[in-house]
Amino acid sequence: MARKLPYSPGDIFAVPLRDHGYALGVVARANGKGIVLGYFFGPRLESIEEVPKVLAFEVDSAIKICRCGDLGLIREEWPVVGRVESWDPARWTVPDFCRDENIRVVYDGDSLSMSREERVDPREGRLLPQDGLEGAGYVEIKLTRLFGP
Template sequence: MARKLPYSTGDIFAVPLRDHGYALGVVARADGKGIVLGYFFGPRAESIEGLPEVRSFDIDSAIKVCRCGDLGLIRENWPLIGRVESWDPGQWNVPDFCRDGDIRVVYDGDSLEVSREERLDPRECRRLPQDGLEGAGFVELKLTRLLAV
C-alpha cells in the first residue's frame, strides 16, 4: 500500500540551490514509494518569495527532467509553493531516457518502472535525459550548475 505523501502530482516546489537561490520543480509523477518524476525550471530566484507565481508551464522549457528520490519533499527542504493550473498528467509525459550511451529506457507512466529497453543510435540517445535515480542532493547540485551565474 502506498504511503500518505505530503505532495501530489501537479504540485510546484522550490529547490534550494547550493550556492544561493532557488529553482522551480513540478511533480509530474510519483510512484508512492519514494520516487518522483520531476520537471525542473529556471531562472534562479534569490528567495522563495522571489519565485514567479507560475501556475502553467511550457514543459519544453524544463532545464532538467529526471527520476529522483522524494526526500527533499518529505523533509520539506523542497517546500511546496503551489499547483499547476488545470493539472493534466497527459500533458506531462514521462520521457524516454538514455542509459550507457546507446540504450533507450522507457518507463511506465504509473509505476515509474522500466517497461522496455532497446538499442538506439548513440547520437539520438544523447538527446534524451540521462537515465538513473538521482538523490535530492544530486538534483540540487546539478540545478546549481545548470543555473550558474
C-alpha cells in the same frame, strides 16, 4: 495503511541550490514509494517569496527532467509552493531516457519502473534525458551547476 505524502502530481516545489537561490520543479508523477518524476525550470529565484502567484510552465522549457528520490519533498526541504494551473498529466509525460549514450530506457507511467530498453543510435540517445535515479542532494548539485555562478 499508506501514509499521506506532502506532495502530489501537479505540485510545484522549490529546490534550494547549493550556492544561493532556488530552482522550481513540478511533480509530474509519483509512485508513492519514494520515486518522483520531476521537471525542473529556471530562472534561478533568489528567494521563495519571488515565486510568482500564477505559474505557467511549458513542458518543453524544462532545463532538467529526471527520476529522483522524494526525500527533499518528504522532509519539506523542497517546499511545495504552488500547483500547475489546469493540471493535465497527459501533457506531463514520462519521457524515454538514455543510458550509456545508446540504450533507450522506457519507464511505466504509473510505477516509474523500467518497462523495456532498446539500442538506439548515439546521436538520438544524446537528445534524451540521462537515465538513473537521482538522490535529492544530487539533483540540487546538478541544478546548481546548470545555473552556473
